[in-house]
Each structure stands twice: as C-alpha cells, then as structure tokens.
Amino acid sequence: MDNRQPPAQSLLKHLPESVLSAAREPAPVHLWHPAFSGELDMHIARDGTWYYEGGPVTRLALAQLFSGILRLEEDGRYYLVTPVEKWGIRVDDVPFVAVRLEVEGAGEQQRLRFFTSLEHEVVADAAHPISVSVDPESGEPSPYVLLRDNLRALIHRNVFYELVERATEHQVDGQARLGVWSDGNFFPIDGEVAEA
Structure with a gap:
C-alpha cells in the first residue's frame, strides 16, 4: 500500500505557517533552493485557470496559495517551490491574467x-512595466504587465481595449508611439519596436 501524499498536498505540508496564513502574499521563493522533485500534473491555461490532475482548481484560496510559491527560472520553466521541494509545472503562456483595471x-x-x-493587484510603473508583443x-x-519578480500577467x-481608449501619442527615441501613461512612465502599446 502506497502511503505517500499526492505532491500538491506534500507541497502545502512543507510551507511555513507564515506563508499559509497569508495566501495572497508571495512566499520568499528566491531564498529557497531545494533539489528538483519532479514534474507535477499541474498547469495554468492561458485564461489563468489552474488545473491539477486534469481538473480545474476551483478554490480561489488554493490557487492563490500555489501562485505564491511560483517561480520562473532562467531555464524558462515554472516551478512550485517550498523550502524542501521544487516541482515543475506547465504554463501555457504566463501564469496570471489581469482582468480588471482601475x-x-x-x-x-x-x-x-x-x-x-x-x-x-499591481500599479504599472517603472518596476512593473506594460509590454506588448x-x-x-x-x-x-x-x-502584459509585470506582476512581481519575473512573473507577468x-x-x-x-x-x-480600455488601455487603447486611453492611449495617446508620445515621442520615444524620436518616433511617435501610441501608449499609456502610468505613475509618470509612458508605456507603448502599439506593439512596434522602435528602430535603433
């Protein structure tokens, strides 16, 4: 008889209590460097839905908790990380979706x-830029907007469309670009690359 816990439950067991009590706040994953534990049957769809073992994660608090231990590494892969475990997951595009603007x-x-x-939530600023590919x-x-570290939404x-309605023209490196202002920064949203 196999008494091992499913990897998702094991992940939660190894999280510090401070992380569990603040599910919407990201954990200090940059401080944790466990060995690779394997691949987890979890993926995040382009619409931001989290799936575990083929079914959607329907509890918001659980998805928030997992999102707080998510890390994108230099190899371009996403991992769920605790102090003692590191599981690879699949992400269709980026892990978050910005669904509302104020x-x-x-x-x-x-x-x-x-x-x-x-x-x-995040305010677009120099540390959290808007980009368009x-x-x-x-x-x-x-x-996209940079949410935290190198994780984008x-x-x-x-x-x-709301951003497009607010867009204005501004000179960027001698070229007129269409974009939006936020926190004193101009972010082109026309998807063009300025010539050097």
Whole structure:
C-alpha cells in the first residue's frame, strides 16, 4: 500500500505557517533552493485557470496559495517551490491574467492599477512595466504587465481595449508611439519596436 501524499498536498505540508496564513502574499521563493522533485500534473491555461490532475482548481484560496510559491527560472520553466521541494509545472503562456483595471488621475499623472483573476493587484510603473508583443503571423497583440519578480500577467482583451481608449501619442527615441501613461512612465502599446 502506497502511503505517500499526492505532491500538491506534500507541497502545502512543507510551507511555513507564515506563508499559509497569508495566501495572497508571495512566499520568499528566491531564498529557497531545494533539489528538483519532479514534474507535477499541474498547469495554468492561458485564461489563468489552474488545473491539477486534469481538473480545474476551483478554490480561489488554493490557487492563490500555489501562485505564491511560483517561480520562473532562467531555464524558462515554472516551478512550485517550498523550502524542501521544487516541482515543475506547465504554463501555457504566463501564469496570471489581469482582468480588471482601475484608473486614478488623468494624463501623464494617471496611475493604472491592474487586478488579476487571483485578486493580486499591481500599479504599472517603472518596476512593473506594460509590454506588448505581436504574433508575426496573426498580427494579434499580447499585452502584459509585470506582476512581481519575473512573473507577468496577460492583460485580458477587455482590459486592453480600455488601455487603447486611453492611449495617446508620445515621442520615444524620436518616433511617435501610441501608449499609456502610468505613475509618470509612458508605456507603448502599439506593439512596434522602435528602430535603433
């Protein structure tokens, strides 16, 4: 008889109590360097839904807890990390989706506050930039905002339309670019790359 716990339960068992009590706050995963434990049957879909063993994680608090121990490493892979375990997971695009926008102020003084489907929030600023990549084949834009460390949130299409409505032209490296202001920073959203 196999008495081992499923990896997801094992992960939760090895989290410090301070992390468990603050599920929406990220854990100090940059301080933890356990050996690789294996692949976990968990993935995050492009729409931000977390799946474990083929089924969606329906409890928000549980998805928030897992998101707090998520780390993107230099190999381009995502891992769930505790002080003693490190499990690889699959992520279709990026792990978060910004589903709501609040705007404070106007013009160059406005602040754009994004909220994710897991109730994280971030103000776009120099440390949390907005970026847009464009699929070369379809021409579809993929807008992102940096949430924390090197973890980004895909900006939902409806939220991106709100940004487009607020967009203004501004000179960037001698080129007129279409973008938005937030916290005194201008972020191009036209998906073009300025020529050097």
